[in-house]
Amino acid sequence: MTEFHSSLPDPRQYTPVAPKNELIRLTLAVQDAANSDDRALWHSELATALTGYLERNELLPLSVALAMLPSQEAYRTLWQALREVVECNPNGPTALPFALPLVLVAGSRQKTTLAGELSNIDEINALLREHGVFAAGCDASLGAKLIHPDTLAGINSSRLYYLAQDGAGLARTLDQLPAAPVELNGEGVFLRYLVGQVTVAEGAEPPVRFGSAVNSWGLPVMKLLNAALDQDGVTLFPIARAPQPVMQAMVAGGMARQDVALEVFASAQIRALRELGKEPVAIASAHENGELRFTVSTPGDERNWKGFVWPLSPLDSVERIVANFRELMADCQVNDVRLLPEVAADKEGDIPLFFTADDLPPVDAVRQ
Structure with a gap:
C-alpha cells in the first residue's frame, strides 16, 4: 500500500542568520520569549523600532529583515508587527x-x-x-x-x-x-x-x-x-x-487570484481530457526555486497535458494550497492525485521541470 502524504514539502529556503539587523534580533526575541509578559515587552520594543524606521522613511533595514528572516513564522511575526504600526495613528483617530x-x-x-x-x-x-x-x-x-x-x-x-x-x-x-x-x-x-x-x-x-x-x-x-x-x-x-x-x-x-486561476486551469484541462475519452491524473510538486507546480495529464499521452505554476509568496501556506487542490480534484471527480514527497529541481537541462502521469507512476506517488 502506498504511503499517504497529505501535503508537499515547503521548497522555500530559510537560512539561519546572525541577528545583526535590529529588526531581525527583535523579531526573534518576540518568538523566543519565555512567557507572555516577555513576549509583550519584546513586541513593544519591535513596534518602537519599526515606528522609528517608518518615521525616518528608512525602509532598507526593513526590506533586509524581511528578506533574511530564518522562517515563515518569523516573517509573519515581523509582518504583523509592521501592519499593526502602519494601521494605527498613535495621536488620535x-x-x-x-x-x-x-x-x-x-x-x-x-x-x-x-x-x-x-x-x-x-x-x-x-x-x-x-x-x-x-x-x-x-x-x-x-x-x-x-x-x-x-x-x-x-x-x-x-x-x-x-x-x-x-x-x-x-x-x-x-x-x-x-x-x-x-x-x-x-x-x-x-x-x-x-x-x-x-x-x-x-x-x-x-x-x-x-x-x-x-x-x-x-x-x-x-x-x-x-x-x-x-x-x-x-x-x-x-x-x-x-x-x-x-x-x-x-x-x-x-x-485569491492564484486560487481561482488554479481552479480555472484544472477544470478546463480535466474537461478537455475527458472530451478525448481519457481519464485525468493530477500531480502536484514542489520545486527548488520556491514554486509549486501542478499538472493534469493522462498515461500514455505525451502531448495533451498542461501545467500550472504557483510562485510561493512569503505568507503562502503550502498546506492550505495543497488541501484546496485536493478538494478541487475531489469536486472534479479526479481519483488519481499524486504528490511528490520531496523537493524537485527547478529545471531539467534548460527546461522547467513538470511531472506528468508517465513521469511519476502511482508506485512512487500518492493516490487520493
Whole structure:
C-alpha cells in the first residue's frame, strides 16, 4: 500500500542568520520569549523600532529583515508587527485605507478592454452598508476605480504610516491612483482592487467588517459588477473578497487570484481530457526555486497535458494550497492525485521541470 502524504514539502529556503539587523534580533526575541509578559515587552520594543524606521522613511533595514528572516513564522511575526504600526495613528483617530479584492475571470474572442471605473459604485457602497459590512453612520466608502495590484503595492509602509495620521492626505493619495482597465485578448484571470478609506476612532474597533465571510452580499455585488463591466462578446465572472486594510488586502487578493486561476486551469484541462475519452491524473510538486507546480495529464499521452505554476509568496501556506487542490480534484471527480514527497529541481537541462502521469507512476506517488 502506498504511503499517504497529505501535503508537499515547503521548497522555500530559510537560512539561519546572525541577528545583526535590529529588526531581525527583535523579531526573534518576540518568538523566543519565555512567557507572555516577555513576549509583550519584546513586541513593544519591535513596534518602537519599526515606528522609528517608518518615521525616518528608512525602509532598507526593513526590506533586509524581511528578506533574511530564518522562517515563515518569523516573517509573519515581523509582518504583523509592521501592519499593526502602519494601521494605527498613535495621536488620535486613524485614517485607515482599505481595499476590496476583485478577481475577474474574463474572456473575449477579440481584443477588448473592460472599463477601469465602475459607474455604479454608489450602489455597491449602499449594498455593503445594507449588509453590515460598513457600519451605519460611518464614513467608509469605496472609490470607483479598479486599481492594479502593482499600483497598490507602490504605496510603501512609511507612506501608509503617515497617511494614517492625515485623512485629507489619504483622500488625495487614493484619488490620484490611476485606474487599471482590463485588457482582454482571449481568456484570463485578473486581480484588481476597489480602494477606500474609513475613520477609526482612537481605541475603537474599525467600523468596517474586515476579513469577514462574503456570505449574503457576494451574489448581489457580483451582479452589480457584471452590470458595470458588461460588454458584447465578453464572458465575465467577477469574484469579490471581503475588504481588508491595504497590507492584508494585498496578501488576500494575491492568494485569491492564484486560487481561482488554479481552479480555472484544472477544470478546463480535466474537461478537455475527458472530451478525448481519457481519464485525468493530477500531480502536484514542489520545486527548488520556491514554486509549486501542478499538472493534469493522462498515461500514455505525451502531448495533451498542461501545467500550472504557483510562485510561493512569503505568507503562502503550502498546506492550505495543497488541501484546496485536493478538494478541487475531489469536486472534479479526479481519483488519481499524486504528490511528490520531496523537493524537485527547478529545471531539467534548460527546461522547467513538470511531472506528468508517465513521469511519476502511482508506485512512487500518492493516490487520493
